[in-house]
Amino acid sequence: MVAHNGLCLVHRAEVLQYGGDWPAALDEARRACTRFRQGVLNRIALGQAF
Numbered sequence: 001m002v003a004h005n006g007l008c009l010v011h012r013a014e015v016l017q018y019g020g021d022w023p024a025a026l027d028e029a030r031r032a033c034t035r036f037r038q039g040v041l042n043r044i045a046l047g048q049a050f
Contacts (some may be wrong), residue, residue: 008049009035
């Protein structure tokens with residue numbers, strides 16, 4: 001099994017941004033940042049969310 005690295009949350013924020021829902025996109029990016037501050041595997045998602 002592969003550990004969940006959080007990139008799907010970052011992609012969701014991107015889709016919301018492309019749809020013009022900037023407040024929701026920012027909320028989703030913040031959620032990804034908060035959720036993935038710990039753990040080595042999650043640093044990629046954290047960096048992209050920032």
